[in-house]
Amino acid sequence: MLNSLRNIVQEVNTARDLKAALAIIVSRVKAAMETHVCSVYLRDGKGGYVLMSTDGLNPDAVGKVHLAPDEGLVGRVVVREEPINLEHAETHPKYQYFPETGEERYSSFLGVPIIHHREVLGVLVVQQIERRRFDEGHEAFLVTMSAQLAGVIAHAEATGALEYMGQKAVEAKFVGVAGAPGVAIGQAVVMAPPADLDAVPFKRCSNIDEELVFFHRSLVAVRNDIRALGDKLKPRINREEQALFDAYVGMLDDAALGGEVTERIRQGISAPFAWREVILEHVNNFSSMNDAYLRERAADVRDLGRRVLAYLQESAQQCRTFPKNTILVGEELTASMLGEVPKDKLAGLVSVQGSGNSHVAILARAMGIPTVMGAVDLPYTQLEQRELVVDGYHGRVYSDPGPELRRHYEAICLEEQELVRGLEALKELPCETQDHHRVPLWVNTGLMADVVRSLERGAEGVGLYRTEVPFLLRDRFPSEEEQRLIYREQLEAFAPHPVTMRTLDIGGDKSLPYFPIEEANPFLGWRGIRVTLDHPEIFLAQVRAMLKASEGLNNLRIMLPMISSVLELEAAQTLIYRSFHELLEEGHKIDLPPIGVMVEVPAAVYQARELAERVDFLSVGSNDLTQYLLAVDRNNARVADLYDAFHPAVLRALQQVVADAHSQGTPVSICGELAGDPGAALLLMAMGFDVLSMNATNLPKVKSVIRSVTLEQAEDLLAEVMQLTDADAIGHFVENSLQRAGITKLLRPANA
CATH class of the missing domain: 3.20.20.60 (Phosphoenolpyruvate-binding domains)
Incomplete structure (x- = not known):
C-alpha cells in the first residue's frame, strides 16, 4: 500500500489541473483498494457538496449530484469530520439514494473527510457491490490519501481551478507569518528560482507564433551547448558515454520532447510552463519504471529540463514588466529579487518560506512594504498576474478578492494614509x-x-x-x-x-x-x-x-x-x-x-x-x-x-x-x-x-x-x-x- 500511495502522490503532483488530479486519484485508489467505486465530493461554495469525480458510478452524474452538509452518508462524514465504514450501507438511517449515480448496486461504503485547516473541503469515498468491512489498513490508506488531496483542492480553490465546474473561487485565504505591517492590494508577479522545474509559474502566452519561435530558439541554443560539451569531453570519455550527448540532442527534436511542448504552446500555454509539464511527466514515468537502468534516466531528463529552462527563463526575464502595484511572490524571496522591481511599483511581498526574522522581512520592515512570510500552503506558481491582498498585520494572503473583501481592505489602506498624514503633527x-x-x-x-x-x-x-x-x-x-x-x-x-x-x-x-x-x-x-x-x-x-x-x-x-x-x-x-x-x-x-x-x-x-x-x-x-x-x-x-x-x-x-x-x-x-x-x-x-x-x-x-x-x-x-x-x-x-x-x-x- 505504501508503494501505491507514493506512486499516486507522484502522479497527482505532476497532474496538469485539478480535473486530471481527481481522475488519477479515483482510478488509482480504486485499483489499490481492489474495490468497485471511488468518488470525490467537494464543497460547492453554497454550503453543500457535489460529486466532482468518480470511477465506478455513472460519469454523467458528475457535477449534478448535490448534497447538503448533513445529507446522505457523505453529509454524515462531513458533519462528523471522521471516517464512516459500513458493511451494509443501505441499512444506515442516513443512507440516501441518488438514481443518477447508479449506486444502488453497492453495499459497502467507506468515506473519509478531506480536511484542510479545520475545514472539510470534501469527502473521498470507496464502495463495493458485495458486503465488505474495509479493514484498518484500507481505512488508514484512504485517510492518508485524503490528507494528500486536501492540499491539492485548497490550491485549486485559491487559483480558480474550480471555475470549469461552475465554482469560481473567490476570497481564498492563506495564513502565514506577519513579516512587515501594512496592507497591499495588487497584482502578483511570481519570482521563480533559476532553472527550478518545480517552481515554474503557470502563464498563458498572448502570441502563440512568437512563443513558438522563442521556444525553438532556446532549443537550438541548448543543442549547441550539448554538442560543445560533448566535443570538449570527447578525449576523456568512451564511445558509449559519448552517445549520451547524442541522446540529449535527439530528445529535443520535434519528434520527442520538443514536439510535445509545441503542442501545448499551441493551446496557449507559455513555453516555460509547457516545458516544465512535459519534463516532469517524463521524469515521473522514468522514476516509476521497474528497470533500474531506465529509472536512472529520470535524472538525465531532469538535467536536460533544467538546461532548457535556464534559457527560457533568461529570455523571459529580459522582457519582464512589473505592474503599478506589484505583489512580489516566491518560494523564498531574496533581497536581490526586491532590487529587480522599481521602487515605485513594489507594493507588497509574499514568501512561501522564511520567517519574520528573515533577511527579506527585516528589509521589508525598513522599507515599509507590507509582507507575509511562511505562507506554506500558497500555490504560488499558479498566481502569476492574479490579484492579491496582503495583510501584513496578521500574516494573511487573499487571492482573487471579491468586491466586499476588496472594499474592506481598500478602506483600511485609505485610513492608513490618512492616519499617517494626521499623525505627522505629533x-x-x-x-x-x-x-x-x-x-x-x-x-x-x-x-x-x-x-x-x-x-x-x-x-x-x-x-x-x-x-x-x-x-x-x-x-x-x-x-x-x-x-x-x-x-x-x-x-x-x-x-x-x-x-x-x-x-x-x-x-x-x-x-x-x-x-x-x-x-x-x-x-x-x-x-x-x-x-x-x-x-x-x-x-x-x-x-x-x-x-x-x-x-x-x-x-x-x-x-x-x-x-x-x-x-x-x-x-x-x-x-x-x-x-x-x-x-x-x-x-x-x-x-x-x-x-x-x-x-x-x-x-x-x-x-x-x-x-x-x-x-x-x-x-x-x-x-x-x-x-x-x-x-x-x-x-x-x-x-x-x-x-x-x-x-x-x-x-x-x-x-x-x-x-x-x-x-x-x-x-x-x-x-x-x-x-x-x-x-x-x-x-x-x-x-x-x-x-x-x-x-x-x-x-x-x-x-x-x-x-x-x-x-x-x-x-x-x-x-x-x-x-x-x-x-x-x-x-x-x-x-x-x-x-x-x-x-x-x-x-x-x-x-x-
Missing part, C-alpha cells in the same frame, strides 16, 4: 497621557534604512538594535573594525538618544550561511547567548567593537539575549568587563555602558528579581516570551492561530516581570511586537513598563492613543482585562473599550 510632541504620565517611545532597528524612518516618526531612542543583521548580510563573520563602523553609524545617528545593542542572536530561525546550526528543535537549542558564550572569540570581538564605537558618544546600552540563568548573565558580564578594561589599557576613553538582560524565556520571568539585582535594566522580548509560554512556534503558519500575546498567561508574566524589576529599582522596557499594538500599549503602560520599543511604523499610532487617555483609564482597562480568561475575549474587550473612547481609527488597520 512628531515633536511628548508621549504622555492627558494626566501627564510620560512614556518614552523607542524603536527596534536593524538596518540604516530604519534610522531615517525612526527619526522622522519622533523616536526617543533605540530599544533593540539587532546586531545579527550585518552578520546575516555577509558571507563571513564581519571583522571587529567592520562591526565598529556599523555600530558607530547607528550610535551617531541617534545621539544623544540611547541605543540598545543586543549581542549576536543567532540560532532558532536565524542561521548564518557560513556558520550553520542544524538541530531537530532549534528554538530550544543552541541560540542567543548560548552560542556566544561557547564562542567567546565572537562575543569579545563584538563587545570590543560596540565599546570602541561608543567612544565620545556614550549612548550605548548592551543587552544580552536568551538569558535563562544567573550563571549565564555573570559569565557574559565577566567578558564585557574584560573587554572594557582591555580597551582602557589600550588608551580608549570610554565609559562602561549600562548592561541589561532580555526576558524572553519562562526561566527569566521567574528569576526576574535575581536578574534585576545584577543588571542596569531588563527588556522583555514579547515575541519569544509568548512563543515559549504558549509552546507555539511563532513562525509556523500551521499554529499561527494559537500564537496570541493577549493570552492571559502572557499578560500575567509581563505584570510579574515589571513588579520584580521595580522591586529592585531596575527599569524595565518591552521591545516585542506587542509594544507596537496601540491597544496593548495601554495595557503595558498601565502595568508600569518604563519604555515601549517598537517598529517605527507603529510609533505615531501608539503615541496618539496614549495621548488620548489618562493613566487612570488605562489602569482601569488593565484591571478589567486581567479578570478575563482567554485571548480572544481580551482582544475584543480592548478594541471595544477604545472604540467607546472614540479612537477606533487608530486601531482598525491593526485589527483588519
Whole structure:
C-alpha cells in the first residue's frame, strides 16, 4: 500500500489541473483498494457538496449530484469530520439514494473527510457491490490519501481551478507569518528560482507564433551547448558515454520532447510552463519504471529540463514588466529579487518560506512594504498576474478578492494614509497621557534604512538594535573594525538618544550561511547567548567593537539575549568587563555602558528579581516570551492561530516581570511586537513598563492613543482585562473599550 500511495502522490503532483488530479486519484485508489467505486465530493461554495469525480458510478452524474452538509452518508462524514465504514450501507438511517449515480448496486461504503485547516473541503469515498468491512489498513490508506488531496483542492480553490465546474473561487485565504505591517492590494508577479522545474509559474502566452519561435530558439541554443560539451569531453570519455550527448540532442527534436511542448504552446500555454509539464511527466514515468537502468534516466531528463529552462527563463526575464502595484511572490524571496522591481511599483511581498526574522522581512520592515512570510500552503506558481491582498498585520494572503473583501481592505489602506498624514503633527510632541504620565517611545532597528524612518516618526531612542543583521548580510563573520563602523553609524545617528545593542542572536530561525546550526528543535537549542558564550572569540570581538564605537558618544546600552540563568548573565558580564578594561589599557576613553538582560524565556520571568539585582535594566522580548509560554512556534503558519500575546498567561508574566524589576529599582522596557499594538500599549503602560520599543511604523499610532487617555483609564482597562480568561475575549474587550473612547481609527488597520 505504501508503494501505491507514493506512486499516486507522484502522479497527482505532476497532474496538469485539478480535473486530471481527481481522475488519477479515483482510478488509482480504486485499483489499490481492489474495490468497485471511488468518488470525490467537494464543497460547492453554497454550503453543500457535489460529486466532482468518480470511477465506478455513472460519469454523467458528475457535477449534478448535490448534497447538503448533513445529507446522505457523505453529509454524515462531513458533519462528523471522521471516517464512516459500513458493511451494509443501505441499512444506515442516513443512507440516501441518488438514481443518477447508479449506486444502488453497492453495499459497502467507506468515506473519509478531506480536511484542510479545520475545514472539510470534501469527502473521498470507496464502495463495493458485495458486503465488505474495509479493514484498518484500507481505512488508514484512504485517510492518508485524503490528507494528500486536501492540499491539492485548497490550491485549486485559491487559483480558480474550480471555475470549469461552475465554482469560481473567490476570497481564498492563506495564513502565514506577519513579516512587515501594512496592507497591499495588487497584482502578483511570481519570482521563480533559476532553472527550478518545480517552481515554474503557470502563464498563458498572448502570441502563440512568437512563443513558438522563442521556444525553438532556446532549443537550438541548448543543442549547441550539448554538442560543445560533448566535443570538449570527447578525449576523456568512451564511445558509449559519448552517445549520451547524442541522446540529449535527439530528445529535443520535434519528434520527442520538443514536439510535445509545441503542442501545448499551441493551446496557449507559455513555453516555460509547457516545458516544465512535459519534463516532469517524463521524469515521473522514468522514476516509476521497474528497470533500474531506465529509472536512472529520470535524472538525465531532469538535467536536460533544467538546461532548457535556464534559457527560457533568461529570455523571459529580459522582457519582464512589473505592474503599478506589484505583489512580489516566491518560494523564498531574496533581497536581490526586491532590487529587480522599481521602487515605485513594489507594493507588497509574499514568501512561501522564511520567517519574520528573515533577511527579506527585516528589509521589508525598513522599507515599509507590507509582507507575509511562511505562507506554506500558497500555490504560488499558479498566481502569476492574479490579484492579491496582503495583510501584513496578521500574516494573511487573499487571492482573487471579491468586491466586499476588496472594499474592506481598500478602506483600511485609505485610513492608513490618512492616519499617517494626521499623525505627522505629533512628531515633536511628548508621549504622555492627558494626566501627564510620560512614556518614552523607542524603536527596534536593524538596518540604516530604519534610522531615517525612526527619526522622522519622533523616536526617543533605540530599544533593540539587532546586531545579527550585518552578520546575516555577509558571507563571513564581519571583522571587529567592520562591526565598529556599523555600530558607530547607528550610535551617531541617534545621539544623544540611547541605543540598545543586543549581542549576536543567532540560532532558532536565524542561521548564518557560513556558520550553520542544524538541530531537530532549534528554538530550544543552541541560540542567543548560548552560542556566544561557547564562542567567546565572537562575543569579545563584538563587545570590543560596540565599546570602541561608543567612544565620545556614550549612548550605548548592551543587552544580552536568551538569558535563562544567573550563571549565564555573570559569565557574559565577566567578558564585557574584560573587554572594557582591555580597551582602557589600550588608551580608549570610554565609559562602561549600562548592561541589561532580555526576558524572553519562562526561566527569566521567574528569576526576574535575581536578574534585576545584577543588571542596569531588563527588556522583555514579547515575541519569544509568548512563543515559549504558549509552546507555539511563532513562525509556523500551521499554529499561527494559537500564537496570541493577549493570552492571559502572557499578560500575567509581563505584570510579574515589571513588579520584580521595580522591586529592585531596575527599569524595565518591552521591545516585542506587542509594544507596537496601540491597544496593548495601554495595557503595558498601565502595568508600569518604563519604555515601549517598537517598529517605527507603529510609533505615531501608539503615541496618539496614549495621548488620548489618562493613566487612570488605562489602569482601569488593565484591571478589567486581567479578570478575563482567554485571548480572544481580551482582544475584543480592548478594541471595544477604545472604540467607546472614540479612537477606533487608530486601531482598525491593526485589527483588519
